[in-house]
Amino acid sequence: MQPIGDIRLRRRPAHIPVEQGTADGKTRISCAGAKCVAWQPRPCQERREAQFWFERHIAQSLIHQLW
16 A cells, blocks of 8 residues: 555646747747646747746646635
């Protein structure tokens, strides 16, 4: 029998970043998480900005879980 803590560590992450480049050189980082498939952010000029919106997406869902 395995301890419960080991089972929790093996779960897949809730948020999986998927980085895509557009033809005009912009970057989009969307989320391939099971509950986030519909979230499709707009392409950003810089990868840093795309990363910011992805991290905000993660933080926003964590805040909603606390409610």
